[in-house]
Amino acid sequence: MRRLPAVLAAVALLGSLIALAAPAQAAGKTVSGDVLGSDGRAVDVFIGIDLQDSMGRVIDKNGCLKTQCGLTSYAITMRINQNLGPEGDVDRSKWVTRWSASLPANAAKMFIESYPRNAGQFGTTNDIRYGRNLRRFGVPFSLSNVHIRMPLQCAKGGGTGVVAGATTIGGVRKQVFRVSAFSIGADNNAMNPILGFNIGTSASNGTFRIPSLAPGTKYRVFAVRNQGGPQKSMDVLVGRCATSAASFAF
Numbered sequence: 001m002r003r004l005p006a007v008l009a010a011v012a013l014l015g016s017l018i019a020l021a022a023p024a025q026a027a028g029k030t031v032s033g034d035v036l037g038s039d040g041r042a043v044d045v046f047i048g049i050d051l052q053d054s055m056g057r058v059i060d061k062n063g064c065l066k067t068q069c070g071l072t073s074y075a076i077t078m079r080i081n082q083n084l085g086p087e088g089d090v091d092r093s094k095w096v097t098r099w100s101a102s103l104p105a106n107a108a109k110m111f112i113e114s115y116p117r118n119a120g121q122f123g124t125t126n127d128i129r130y131g132r133n134l135r136r137f138g139v140p141f142s143l144s145n146v147h148i149r150m151p152l153q154c155a156k157g158g159g160t161g162v163v164a165g166a167t168t169i170g171g172v173r174k175q176v177f178r179v180s181a182f183s184i185g186a187d188n189n190a191m192n193p194i195l196g197f198n199i200g201t202s203a204s205n206g207t208f209r210i211p212s213l214a215p216g217t218k219y220r221v222f223a224v225r226n227q228g229g230p231q232k233s234m235d236v237l238v239g240r241c242a243t244s245a246a247s248f249a250f
Helices: 004-021
Strands: 029-037 045-052 076-080 098-103 109-116 132-138 143-150 161-169 178-183 196-199 207-213 217-224 231-238 243-249
Touching: 045 098, 045 143, 076 098, 109 143, 132 143, 132 196, 161 217, 161 231, 178 207, 196 207, 196 217, 207 217, 231 243
Parallel strands: 029 143, 161 243
Antiparallel strands: 029 098, 045 076, 045 109, 109 132, 161 207, 178 196, 178 217, 217 231
């Protein structure tokens, strides 16, 4: 029993040494900004964020590699103004217009995809007034002025455009599994041009259409023949309220 105080003292000293030797965990980062329609309205949006480390590897919200932690979707998601609905509101005072995300210390690049939504907790994407917004940029440190602007539809007085065309397989027009378009314009945090993206529809007659694309920038248009199958792409400039042509032959 007389040895117990000495043993406890030794354990305490060992714990102190371990604590001193353990490396301090690097601090994370915070990225925040505003989110509005390009016409200035408050908006109902779903925001999905992908993260990469300095080697371009996908990581989750805790900085764990996708291949190790089984990440299957966005690293971070959030919903802004879920009771507002797809038309937005000119009275911004009643709604949230700021967003914020906490990033792990090893996050080096951030990709943001924003979708306009119907009202309700499980509201679906609705492009009746706005298209979708795409942001991509490095995050060497915390940022506080990142703008998300939802492009206004041409039919609502904005300028969204369309990419449309045809797909052939073995020389015959046929439907493909997926068509999509993602802006490849420079992301300089400007309100104009807005960067956009969208998933289109491929019809049984081999035609496709990708609507609601923010204009004034080039898009990389993708066609995927079948699930898990070959993919082709081409770059297309989308003009204001215009339809740009593209075609793919497999």
